[in-house]
Amino acid sequence: MRDGARIAAAIAALEDIELHHRPARAALKAWGEASRYAGAKDRAWVAGLVLDALRHRRSLAWRMRLDGARAVVLGALRFGWGWSDDQIADAMLGPHGPGPLSGQEIEAFVRPTGPDDAPPPVRGDYPDWLDPHFERAFGASREEEGAALAARAPVDLRVNTLKTTVERALRALEPLGAAPAPVLANALRLPAPHPTARAAPVEAAPAFQKGWFEVQDLGSQIAAAAAGEIKGKQVLDYCAGGGGKTLALAAGMANTGQLYAYDADARRLSEAVKRAARAAVRNLQVRSPLKPGALSDLEARMDVVFVDAPCTGSGTWRRHPDAKWRLRPAQLARRVEEQNAVLAEAARYVRPGGRLAYVTCSAFAEEDEDRVGAFLAAHPGFAATPAIAQVVGSGLASDAGLEQLAGRQSREGFIRITPHSFGADGFFIAVLERLR
Secondary structure, eight states: OOHHHHHHHHHHHHHHHHHHTOOHHHHHHHHHHHOTTOOHHHHHHHHHHHHHHHHTHHHHHHHHTOOSHHHHHHHIIIIISOOOHHHHHHHHTSTTOOOOOOHHHHHHHHSOOOSTTOOHHHHHTSOGGGHHHHHHHHGGGHHHHHHHHTSOOOEEEEEOTTTOOHHHHHHHHGGGTOEEOSSBTTEEEEOOOOTTSOOOOGGGSHHHHTTSEEEOOHHHHHHHHTTOOOTTOEEEETTOTTSHHHHHHHHHHTTOSEEEEEOSSHHHHHHHHHHHHHTTOOSEEEEOTTSTTTTGGGTTTEEEEEEEOOOOOGGGTTTOTHHHHHOOHHHHHHHHHHHHHHHHHHGGGEEEEEEEEEEESOOOTTTTHHHHHHHHHHOTTEEEEOHHHHHHHHTOBOHHHHHHHHTTBOTTSOEEEOHHHHSSOOEEEEEEEEOO
């Protein structure tokens, strides 16, 4: 495909996303299926342009003084990818291109609106209605935090210590450019690929097939480490989903004790079973919600109950940039109600002296500190305990990592991880102890 055809395809895909409110991945998949002539490089190029346009949609529209798919895609080429005015103009007139630049588009290239006088949602690339939520969570740094959530994400890996060592995994992944990630000793990182390139084929590596590592964001790994010292313990992963954190908990347990995985959606648990087999996990019991009273025998027996709560997913916007433009106040309110219910239900399984770890991949205090505060007010038998102490107990954090985490711990003992501070997805972590 010529550049003009690629640009036209990106505009069409973005229009599909906006018009039909489709997830970006689904729209790009539909375009690929309808465009059999497009090769792998073409698909990566179009996808990279669409995702970058979505990441910076608010600031690109501001600089272009135009909204809509065409303006945002052209803005991404000019201000994101650094194409010259002439290069864009030539591509637009090429075979199957979107058509010549308008006078207003040329004016925007020549004299773009600068970011200096732009409001925080423009500088941070998030919807205007979320500004009070960002201000509450991040204060004066909300623009920087939003901008970091709009950046391309690296590929983080967790070495599976049930099957190999960090050193062996690092040697096996050296051809892909893997290097140690910050904070945790068993975390590796590959840099974010160029927007026009396909991501490194980590899941095709022989080491992946052997179960030596899992693809898992660093923030997610830190959250799992907040379960603390869990060897020989009774642990319940209450919202296990596809099993990413379940496998991290299993590795922390070194196949000792008993790990239970549960999720309200039985369909999601099937993937956890497959992944556990590849990772050589031997202490896992999957409890399906299809069985009445699936967890009744676990009440007040668990040393640790880990709750990766359903949330808006605002901390993962680097990987799902379309999600921030689809989010609505009603969805946030609905998630808050779900989180209240999940916390109250999960607390039933914590034994006296045990711990409840509450985790979200959200950037909003309404889903994080507020939910923990409401839970503690309704459950006086629980109290917050410093999350960093549990990360220490896991034995996974480096000295520098613990120092970095300490800088992000609130006076209540909660930890907030962000792309701006850690280069990881956004996560909130709270650890609560059952006193009686």
